[in-house]
Amino acid sequence: MQTKWLFAGTTVVLTLISFVLTRVIWPDAPGTPQPPNALLPFYIVVGLVESFAFGLGVAFLIFGGRMISSFGQGRALNLLTYLSIAWLLINWWPHDNLHRVVRFDFARLIWIEYGFHVTLIAAAACVAYFFVTTLRGTQARMATQAGASRP
Secondary structure, eight states, X not given: OOHHHXXXXXXXXXXXXXXXXXXXXXXXXXXXXXXXXXXXXXXXXXXXXXXXXXXXXXXXXXXXXXXXXXXXSOHHHHHHHHHHHHHHHHTHHHHHHHHHHHTTOHHHHHHHIIIIXXXXXXXXXXXXXXXXXXXXHHHHHHHXXXXXXOO
């Protein structure tokens, strides 16, 4: 079976599993306010999108490492970028649900702020650095090839 089908299948299965387990892992506290019925479908769609991102991130962890290493940016940067991409996708499922169950308990909320928000900024910066260094290397190779092909 081709990797793209394994990737897609893994994503779909993990999307469904995470979506079904959301309220099992993070149940609402008794008396927690619920959204109005008119808004509930929109929250369900957001939950499904977050579960999809989670499935996609785990599938990327399983199948994406070789692709990242093919860019030749060095072992440390490749690993950090690989983990950063996965985190940028995986984090939304636990992140949003922790916000939902913690609500306004500021002592616990600060852990979410640092554990998710700060690490997401760091992950995005890592991916941006990887992109820029990869682009610079590609441009340098293209300039070298263009110069070598001139008579």
